[in-house]
Amino acid sequence: MRGASWQQGGRNIVITDIRDLQVLAKRRLPRTVYTYFENGGYEEETLRRNRADLEAFALMPRILNDVTNRTLAADLAGFEARMPVALAPVGACGLAYPNGEVEAAKAARDFGVPFCLSTLSISSIEDVAKGTQAPFWFQLYLMKDKGVGEALVQRAKDADVSTLVISMDLHVRSQRHGEQKRGLGAPPHIGFSNIWDGLSHPGWLLSMIHSRRRTFGNLVGLVKDAKSVPHLTEWLEGQFDPTLGVKDIEWARLVWPGKILVKGVLHPQDAKDCIAHGADGIIVSNHGGRQVDGAISTISVLPEIVDAVNGRGQVLVDSGIRSGVDVLKMMARGADGCLVGRAYVYGLSAMGGPGVKKALDMLYDELDQNMALSGATDIRKLPPDLLVNHVEFLLQSGGGQGGGASLR
Numbered sequence: 001m002r003g004a005s006w007q008q009g010g011r012n013i014v015i016t017d018i019r020d021l022q023v024l025a026k027r028r029l030p031r032t033v034y035t036y037f038e039n040g041g042y043e044e045e046t047l048r049r050n051r052a053d054l055e056a057f058a059l060m061p062r063i064l065n066d067v068t069n070r071t072l073a074a075d076l077a078g079f080e081a082r083m084p085v086a087l088a089p090v091g092a093c094g095l096a097y098p099n100g101e102v103e104a105a106k107a108a109r110d111f112g113v114p115f116c117l118s119t120l121s122i123s124s125i126e127d128v129a130k131g132t133q134a135p136f137w138f139q140l141y142l143m144k145d146k147g148v149g150e151a152l153v154q155r156a157k158d159a160d161v162s163t164l165v166i167s168m169d170l171h172v173r174s175q176r177h178g179e180q181k182r183g184l185g186a187p188p189h190i191g192f193s194n195i196w197d198g199l200s201h202p203g204w205l206l207s208m209i210h211s212r213r214r215t216f217g218n219l220v221g222l223v224k225d226a227k228s229v230p231h232l233t234e235w236l237e238g239q240f241d242p243t244l245g246v247k248d249i250e251w252a253r254l255v256w257p258g259k260i261l262v263k264g265v266l267h268p269q270d271a272k273d274c275i276a277h278g279a280d281g282i283i284v285s286n287h288g289g290r291q292v293d294g295a296i297s298t299i300s301v302l303p304e305i306v307d308a309v310n311g312r313g314q315v316l317v318d319s320g321i322r323s324g325v326d327v328l329k330m331m332a333r334g335a336d337g338c339l340v341g342r343a344y345v346y347g348l349s350a351m352g353g354p355g356v357k358k359a360l361d362m363l364y365d366e367l368d369q370n371m372a373l374s375g376a377t378d379i380r381k382l383p384p385d386l387l388v389n390h391v392e393f394l395l396q397s398g399g400g401q402g403g404g405a406s407l408r
């Protein structure tokens, strides 16, 4: 057990799970920043469905197995990880904590899981390389200005980035009502309420003095005449590329010698096509409910995609994961590994690098204990009947008359 207590605003909080970190994050961050991390696209149906569907699956534990020797280790795109979890690319993590991306990357390195840096980070590729002295992943948004993508790929090579993650689910940006209402458009509108919001969170505000950068570290300098955040956000808005497709995966395959993961896949045919056009693996993702609204949850579609890929590449998954049990469920549905976004951002927002470590420790312990309690010993070899869809199980068991449906 790694329970720990944390003092905030004179209150003593015993941290037992990711939700506790979320509570601390919500208290420390200005509402505008918290909203940016938390909100989803449009009516947030996808955001809610991710959680609802994860909870709709139930474990069917086996109790007669010896579970003394257990392993959570997993190969994630060539990275020997301590558990099947990587930190997802999250834009502007430097708003959560000063030099947030470097803090998170160091915590991931020390724990033994991959960290993926977003194109839209505050710390740059070079900042993370210098701060960690260890391999990390880089997520690329391909933009209309192809020179930007080429330059970023070259910088990622120079920084010894091990895996390139190409996000293909942002042909256009979705509207997030919460961001709109708080002035986080392009360009952002900083009004009195935002200023008051910042001033009423002095802990966060004062800590930000230690930020080495105040804008998107990977883009500044690459974009002519755009030096400030308003200029860069306006430029970005016109840069999302609606023509994204297999040609871009082929381009990446030509210029990138290492592993390539395509992120944002939700359809089995897309999964097949990504692999056929050069990807080493895919990330089944709905962007944590931030892009297309009304979309299918990733846990629902996972087995079909695993079948479609048929061992020709790795299948990683994210969206909605908030606990080790969620990781266990995704793995039981056939994933090779998972990514977490908000789960680590809460820790980062609450207390910087130690908060990310805390999040990883809790995910590890929850995963390990619940795997043992389910009678499994190797996270890569979970029995197919470990998981059932609870609703279907109830319907098919005829209210307790026996039977039950395994979805796999």
Ligand SMILES: Cc1cc2nc3c(=O)[nH]c(=O)nc-3n(C[C@H](O)[C@H](O)[C@H](O)COP(=O)(O)O)c2cc1C
Binding pocket: 036, 037, 038, 088, 089, 090, 091, 118, 119, 120, 139, 167, 263, 285, 286, 287, 288, 289, 290, 318, 319, 320, 321, 339, 340, 341, 342, 343
């Ligand atoms: C605040 C925020 C910013 C994000 N920025 C990016 C990004 O820059 N690039 C990207 O590929 N995905 C981005 N994502 C999506 C994450 O990589 C990941 O798919 C998502 O967070 C997983 O869902 P979860 O937060 O429920 O774990 C972002 C997610 C959040 C919450």
